[in-house]
Amino acid sequence: MSAQPATLPRKATRGSGIRGREAQAGWLFVAPVILLLGLFLVLPVVMAAWVSLSDWTGRGSPFSSEVSFVGAKNYSELLLGGGLATQDFGTALRNNAWYVVLVVPTQTALSLFLAVMVNRKWLRGSGFYRTAFYFPSVTSSVAITVLFLFLFSATGVVNKVLQAMSVSGPNWFADPRGVVHVVLGWIGVDKGPAALTEHGVLGVSLWQWLAGPSIAMSVLVIMAVFTTSGTFMLLFLAALQHISDEVEEAAMVDGTTAWQRFRFVTLPMLRPTVFTVMTLGLIGTWQVFDQIYTGTQGSPGKTTVTPAYLSYTASFQSQQWGRGAAIAFILFAIIIVMTVIQRRVIRGRDQDAL
């Protein structure tokens, strides 16, 4: 938008009279948005950045003269301190990393699968399926969280169904055991090797990092896949409908099988959408908060604490505002780095294909 008034004068270099006013008018029209973005986006970010570098205690303005600059103290306490703050942060990162690793590929694959299915021409009532699959996405996440709490309670529907199949289900939301540890437990491995238990990162031993999501967190993983797949299905569907029939017909003429057409024709053409979906998924999953806040509050055994939730509790419960802001900025850095890496990977493949 803003480039347009600027490029126009190049064509008419003679007088700046009318064109100049045009630029002014352009700025005038853009001003409300700039002001709003500045007030509600840039300013809070600047403020949070300052809080993360200050010793603000939560009383009065963070910009008042009583608040002093403490450098990277909040960050170093969090990353290198080794105390409870570091442990909590390490645990939160561990939990969230497993959540991301499980949710992002699953939701991308599932939404792509659903989109391809409902995009079929011969599918009867595809409108119904589209609505049905999209429904969880438009339902409030709080409502779905509460629903899942009931479904997966110790005597809930899920366990009743499992019981009917003679399987005794776990007490989902109260089970802090990591899934990987549970599986290892089945083959008789209850304690990790010393190499893993004695070394650690961010106050959490490697054995704990490898614990996998707790059973409670696994339910949240299922819930995230359930609620977000519909939205991403819609994105894939839009992209699929952009692929003209001729392309597919041409591939058919070449004698391809259905799988080959999907793998070598459809999928490459969907690459930009895959990138979008994975990026949105990545951002959404690293920022998971409302399910935790309304559902588990970090329990059982801190295995559903996420950095976003930890940032909230550090600030509002423990009055450690600097630490809370620092967590938010580290989270921001993680998301940026992950997105850049992902972009490199997907673009790299793109060039190979060309």
Place this chain on the structure above:
Amino acid sequence: MSRRTARTSPALALLAASTLALAACSGGSGFDDPAPSGTEPAAESPSDGDGESSAPAGEISVLIGSSGDAETDAVTAAVDAWSQSSGTPASVTVASDLPQQLSQGFAAGDPPDVFYVSTDHLAGWAANGSLHPYGEQLANVDDFHASLRENFTVDGQLYCAPKDFSTLALVINTEAWEAAGLGDDEVPTTWEELADVAKKLTTDSQVGLTFGPEYQRIGVFMAQAGGGLLSEDGSTATADSPENLQALELVQQLMADGALKYPAEIGAGWGGEAFGSGAAAMTIEGNWIVGALRNDFPDTPYRVVELPAGPAGQGTLQFTNCWGIAADSESKEAAVDLVEFLTSTEQQIEFASAFGVMPSVQSAAEAFAAEFPEQEAFVTSADFAKGMPTVQGAAEVIADLNAQLEGLANADAGEILRSVQQNLQAALDGQG
């Protein structure tokens, strides 16, 4: 050329916008707040709508975290009554998330005048100067239970008046008790007896004892063993002690016997629910369970007894909130007056009958015991009750302990206590 301007202008505009917004944000309490003088707020008041910060005799706003309609109605009625007699307008608001709303108020320099403060948050808000330490100004200050006053004292200053309190006691389902063939004289008075009756009360569909996996329950055994998290003067961490280990081992033993299960394991959200639904025959809870059982499980017959004694005698935990007054309040005197009214003996007895809390003043104890004979054990437990640690950072340490207690059944109890010791001592050192 024109391209250059096009690039720089948005940045400039953003800068201008943020500077503007900054100026708007810093408001009255920003750059120059040492003197809460009359002139500044008067100039500011049209912008912040809330009448409370305008005039010295302005409206008193009260923010409470309510347990339900009964509490809200009772507090509103009491504040209205005070408003009538003092002539100062006052309003009560119920917070959905009290600490968050208060934090926002403190940050904006526009907090409510009077509000609930829990022991968890006291230290943080006292340290950043948000609370007005008015305790000693109260006429009835000596009437409060000494242990409660201690709970709200930071650096020798009584910050706020204890609102009310609760203690933990043993709640027994009398029907299950009789069904197990137990008599009135078999109420457990020692750990051995507790383990014994818990085993006898355990059946296929019911567990003998239940309580939440948290220090706020298991701490009673530590107290009974003579342990605790902090030394008497609150200066050193004493979590890693043989007494505490003994307490955790008792809990582990009860679990191993199958006589104790956490509420979540038997499909309940908390001990009271597990008890009321009949999934557990005994629980350790505070006097809030009386109201909960009346509302949700009116058919469960129960009695409340003092907790059994451990190796070091009787012990239990007590919980309390206080009436905080904001340091930024424009009408502190009126606020103190209101708190004095709310904590008066008569008013506290009224609160007690409205929503079942125990009065924080000694002068109301007798009247309370007379009115609620079934809650006698809660009142008498106050004699040997210990408060929660209030040092800054203790709440986080306890949260971490609670997370570990969830897995206590298969955990190394000594390891848990060592980690608590380390974290708690770090929190204490961080203060000085």
